Amino acid sequence: MKYCAFLRGVNVKGTNMKMADVCQVFKEAGMQDVSSVLASGNIVFSSDKKAEDLKKILEKAMSDHFSYEAFLFVKTQKETEAFWNSNPFEKNDDFHTYAFVGSMEVENVLMKEFDAASKVDHEKGEITNNIFYWQVPKGNTLDSSFGKILGKKSLKDQLTSRNINTFEKILKKMN
Template sequence: MDEYAVFLRGVNVGGVTLKMAEVREAFAALGEGVHTLLASGNIVLSSDRGAAELKAAAERTLRDRFGYDAWVVVLSRTELDQIVSACPYPADDGSTHSYVTLGSDPAALDALWEATGPDSPGDGTDERRRLSPMALAWRCPKGATLESPLSKATAKPKFKATTTTRNLRTLLKVQAAFG
């Protein structure tokens, strides 16, 4: 069995309200050791399914059980570890928030990258950094998240089905949940 992190898009915001205990119960059919973290839709589990099959099964399960147009991003434990390790930003900082936008389609993440500005200068003032084909990190001043270019872009319909964003602290909690 392989270990996976499953990130649900848009739950417990915008009218889609899910109880994580019910999500955990629904995901029991998809793998073993199902554990949910926080109310934002973060799940770790072990499964015999490959990542693509698990993604399809998770979206189908959420649609059937909870009746909403569900989208998820599935990462292996190794992929999550690599993404967290590659992030150059601090998890906690007094003046900024550090986020990671995860994608299930590298081409969509490429389009998001292109739509949100020039490449990072690499001089420590970077606002964003590509971490992998499946992830990009970005930071913004506290209180300005919703006004940031990446936050605005990921809200557009063309990115909703393939991306979801978590703060770095959440990814560290998900990573730790693997034990």
């Protein structure tokens, strides 16, 4: 089965790694057809194992190899397609749209955080098919009150985010 692993916290705040090294760790952990998409920690691979088993195996392999506490989320090709296909927002070159990959029910945590956050003009958050999507005007991602929750230590093992365009690139690599 084809999967994508979405790594959290790669190449930010001092956790720097080359994707070729990450791919090698995945291969040594028994994954096949391993390749990376962008330098933000998206690894496409094949395995006969279940996603929940792969998460444990790969987090341990990454933690051991890179000497950091690894967090990643493993999604099947079908689940990865849902992130692209369920986007509720129209494409607009003035906005960034992000989808959040995470643990079960994390979309509800995110919606609660989004509702409580102050917003910039035209900033939106929406849950579609159990996926939280966030649209924010370009240039406001890091300044947004909601954008700051991505760095919350209490959420580091629960989610990661990707620009919606990343999912398109991942799906091209999977196909």
